[in-house]
Amino acid sequence: MKISYFWTSGTIITGRGSLKRIADEAKGLGATRVLIVTDPVLLKTGLIERVKEALAPAGLETGIFSGVEPEPRLQIVTECLKAVKEGGYDLIVAVGGGSSMDVSKAASVLMTNPGTINDYLGVNLIPRPGIPVIAVPTTAGTGSEVTPIAILSDVEEQLKKGVVSPYLLPRVAIVDPELTVTMPPAITAATGMDALTHAVESYISVNATPITDILALEAIRLIALNLRTAVANGQDIEARSNMSMASLLAGIAFANAGVGAVHALAYPLGAQFHVPHGVANAVLLPYVMESNLLGALPRFKTMALAMGEKVEDLSDRLAADKFNEAIKLLAADIRIPLHLRELGVTAESIPGMAEGAAKVTRLLANNPRILSVSDIREIYERAF
Numbered sequence: 001m002k003i004s005y006f007w008t009s010g011t012i013i014t015g016r017g018s019l020k021r022i023a024d025e026a027k028g029l030g031a032t033r034v035l036i037v038t039d040p041v042l043l044k045t046g047l048i049e050r051v052k053e054a055l056a057p058a059g060l061e062t063g064i065f066s067g068v069e070p071e072p073r074l075q076i077v078t079e080c081l082k083a084v085k086e087g088g089y090d091l092i093v094a095v096g097g098g099s100s101m102d103v104s105k106a107a108s109v110l111m112t113n114p115g116t117i118n119d120y121l122g123v124n125l126i127p128r129p130g131i132p133v134i135a136v137p138t139t140a141g142t143g144s145e146v147t148p149i150a151i152l153s154d155v156e157e158q159l160k161k162g163v164v165s166p167y168l169l170p171r172v173a174i175v176d177p178e179l180t181v182t183m184p185p186a187i188t189a190a191t192g193m194d195a196l197t198h199a200v201e202s203y204i205s206v207n208a209t210p211i212t213d214i215l216a217l218e219a220i221r222l223i224a225l226n227l228r229t230a231v232a233n234g235q236d237i238e239a240r241s242n243m244s245m246a247s248l249l250a251g252i253a254f255a256n257a258g259v260g261a262v263h264a265l266a267y268p269l270g271a272q273f274h275v276p277h278g279v280a281n282a283v284l285l286p287y288v289m290e291s292n293l294l295g296a297l298p299r300f301k302t303m304a305l306a307m308g309e310k311v312e313d314l315s316d317r318l319a320a321d322k323f324n325e326a327i328k329l330l331a332a333d334i335r336i337p338l339h340l341r342e343l344g345v346t347a348e349s350i351p352g353m354a355e356g357a358a359k360v361t362r363l364l365a366n367n368p369r370i371l372s373v374s375d376i377r378e379i380y381e382r383a384f
């Protein structure tokens with residue numbers, strides 16, 4: 001057994017109504033002034049009011065920063081940091097999808113470390129822990145509540161860049177499925193496929209461990225059983241609960257095992273064409289898996305079984321095809337586009353995107369199949 005580390009958030013609170021525990025957690029962290037970090041869309045839904053109400057028993061001063069955007073630019077972290085500093089806040093409550101959580105995590109470490117977020121792009125470059133973050137996801141997909149990663153867009157270079165540090169792990173994650181019931185079907189579908197991608201990429205990662213394996217497989221099983229229902233009827237709290245749990249488990253898995261080529265190939269779609277992260281992953285997943293199966297055949301059979309496919313008597317090779325068919329059917333059922341061209345991607349951009357994706361070595365290093373630039377170009381072409 002090789003040496004491996006396992007990291008996750010300090011405290012993880014799950015279950016319907018768990019948002020109400022946030023006041024105790026905020027007090028427990030010794031906070032006096034709390035900044036809720038979110039996006040303008042969520043601010044209008046009334047969800048932020050619910051978070052404020054849940055925080056009220058703690059009797060803390062509360063402010064709101066709602067300047068988070070989808071696929072946030074590096075600059076948004078600077079703006080958020082300014083809000084934290086000006087208000088003298090000592091706790092950040094991140095409410096939203098991956099964007100709000102990633103911006104919060106990045107801003108929190110800049111309260112105790114000099115410079116801007118640009119100084120810490122890369123792996124393990126942050127010297128000190130930041131101020132505490134409580135992460136409250138309102139989607140079921142990104143897993144950012146349990147990852148040591150913040151992904152930000154560099155507009156000039158048209159690249160997504162990552163900050164990776166254990167100090168980015170939230171002190172507390174509160175995963176309350178009731179916060180996800182108002183999520184529209186298209187976002188439920190895209191974020192759910194992001195969670196599936198996390199689970200699949202963790203399970204076939206060359207850095208998978210026995211701990212990440214059980215988390216990833218359970219996430220795959222839960223998604224196969226619940227994502228369609230959550231898309232069809234967002235009010236189905238059982239499907240929502242199972243998707244929240246799946247997203248959390250997949251998040252814990254990939255925070256430790258890493259994601260691979262799907263995420264690497266998705267980055268240029270987000271940076272150049274502003275395709276939402278979940279959609280980019282969802283469209284690419286089947287095409288990347290067709291290429292990846294040779295690198296992890298027995299694991300593809302196990303994933304097919306986790307998806308509920310009847311593959312017990314099949315060879316690993318044929319079972320792998322069944323797995324790929326199952327994820328394609330799931331994507332089709334929940335109306336994920338089949339091709340990159342439906343997302344506004346142009347054929348001329350493919351060579352440049354392949355060059356860009358090939359540079360995401362941090363993720364490609366986890367992938368079970370080694371991919372050259374021309375392999376990546378071929379995958380994009382098949383997906384086009």
Ligand SMILES: [Fe+2]
Pocket residue numbers: 142194197198263277281
């Ligand atoms: Fe992701």
